[in-house]
Amino acid sequence: MTFEELLQQNPALRRLRSLDADTLRRLFGRMLKECTWCGKVVGKYRSTWCSQDCVDQFSRRCCSVKSASFVYDRDHGICRLCGIDVAKQEQEFNAAWRQKEKDLEAVGIRYGKVWTAARDALRSEYCFARGRWYEVDHEIPVSEGGGLCEPEKLRLLCGKCHARETADLQARLAARRAEKTNQTTKPKRKAKRNVDR
C-alpha cells in the first residue's frame, strides 16, 4: 500500500498536519526490517528506513516543520500571491524599527502601550500579520481535508496574504454553517406563518 492509498482509506488523516513515524508504521502494518515509507526490506545495518530518500519523502509529507522549511527553500522565500521577499521585509523592518525606536526614545518612550502600537503599525507595513512574517499555506486548508499533502500543494505566503486567505476561509466556513442552520429552520418558520394566517 502506498501513502496515497493509506490516505484514501483513512480520510481522517487528511485533517492532520503531522504524522509520526511510529504511527505510520502501525497504520501500514510494517514488520521488522521493513522500510517505514516504502515497505521494502532494509539493508544490513538499517532497521526502519531503506534510504535517505524515503526519510526525506516521509519528512516532506508527515512533518510540518520539515515540509515548511522545504517549501521556504523551494519558493526562495517569496510570497506566492504578492511576490514579496519575506526575509527582505523582515530585514527592512528591523532597520526601520531601529531608527523609529531611537526617535521614540528621544521623546522618552521606551516599551509600554505607545511603543508597542508603533512597532505593530510599522510591522504591518512590512507584511507582518497574525504574529508571523510568513506562513506555509495549504492550498486546501487542513480543516477542509488538505493535510499531509504533497509539497506541490503547499505555498509560501507573507503574513498579510496568509491573514487574508485565513479570513476568506473563516468567512467560507461561517457561510456554510449559516446555510446549514437556514436549511433546518426555514421549514419551521413557514409552518408557523401558516398557522398565524
Ligand SMILES: [Zn+2]
Ligand atoms: Zn524505503
Ligand SMILES: [Zn+2]
Ligand atoms: Zn503576500
